[in-house]
Amino acid sequence: xxxxxxxxxxxxxxxxxxxxxxxxxxxxxxxxxxxxxxxxxxxxxxxxxxxxxxxxxxxxxxxxxxxxxxxxxxxxxxxxxxxxxxxxxxxxxxxxxxxxx
Amino acid sequence: xxxxxxxxxxxxxxxxxxxxxxxxxxxxxxxxxxxxxxxxxxxxxxxxxxxxxxxxxxxxxxxxxxxxxxxxxxxxxxxxxxxxxxxxxxxxxxxxxxxxxxxxxxxxxxxxxxxxxxxxxxxxxxxxxxxxxxxxxxxxxxxxxxxxxxxxxxxxxxxxxxxxxxxxxx
Numbered sequence: 001x002x003x004x005x006x007x008x009x010x011x012x013x014x015x016x017x018x019x020x021x022x023x024x025x026x027x028x029x030x031x032x033x034x035x036x037x038x039x040x041x042x043x044x045x046x047x048x049x050x051x052x053x054x055x056x057x058x059x060x061x062x063x064x065x066x067x068x069x070x071x072x073x074x075x076x077x078x079x080x081x082x083x084x085x086x087x088x089x090x091x092x093x094x095x096x097x098x099x100x101x
Numbered sequence: 102x103x104x105x106x107x108x109x110x111x112x113x114x115x116x117x118x119x120x121x122x123x124x125x126x127x128x129x130x131x132x133x134x135x136x137x138x139x140x141x142x143x144x145x146x147x148x149x150x151x152x153x154x155x156x157x158x159x160x161x162x163x164x165x166x167x168x169x170x171x172x173x174x175x176x177x178x179x180x181x182x183x184x185x186x187x188x189x190x191x192x193x194x195x196x197x198x199x200x201x202x203x204x205x206x207x208x209x210x211x212x213x214x215x216x217x218x219x220x221x222x223x224x225x226x227x228x229x230x231x232x233x234x235x236x237x238x239x240x241x242x243x244x245x246x247x248x249x250x251x252x253x254x255x256x257x258x259x260x261x262x263x264x265x266x267x268x269x270x271x
Binding site: 002003006007008009010011013014015016017018019020021022024025026027028030031033034035037038041044045048049051052057058060061063064065067068069070071072073074075076078079080081082083085086091 | 106107110111114117118121122124125126133136137140143144147150151153154155156158159162163166167170171174175178179181182184193196197199200201203204207208211212215216218235236239240243244247251254255257258259261262265266268
């Protein structure tokens, strides 16, 4: 069977579900963050596939922006995790139950 | 008879899904380092899929920025935090069950939408080719303002990260 737009979209959906499962089931902040990255990448794949099959480069520019924003987002998020670890000595969501540090 | 592109598509997507699964739910290891390494492999497989979609520039960016810079940052933070304890904690049956149900519902909805969609037959003679040159042209003409704003965003992120990771917050 030839790989069409729908094939790429199905792969994207499955990858997104894996990322979502990681966010819901894992308890480590860093692994939850990796699940988020997986979801972002799945969305990127869908965008690139749409861009390719619609003969329109705007989708790829969007992915370019997404990757850059994701890099900034990862650096800020990891900095927050490091700051949190300094205060509480844990990166486990079940140990982080209070709003006040 | 499937041709080489299709075989590569099935190969890369299978690898991406397999490594993605090992990243979030590795049955053998709880260690965040293992997850990070499998995430790198997932990202590289996705770069292969981008190449199959003729998005050459994005495939290069994916490997350089994601598999290179972002994942190195992840590994640095994992090493910095010294998360020995994580490996001893088990999955809790309730969370996994709830996760499977929630993910199953959302994945089912999305898959149903994708599969029920009218089979889209694109004009296969004009497909987008994301080589560096056409992408650069569109980036520096139509998307010039967002591009410049992006540099501002990166600057803000740099300043914010330095402020957040200082030893004592004033």
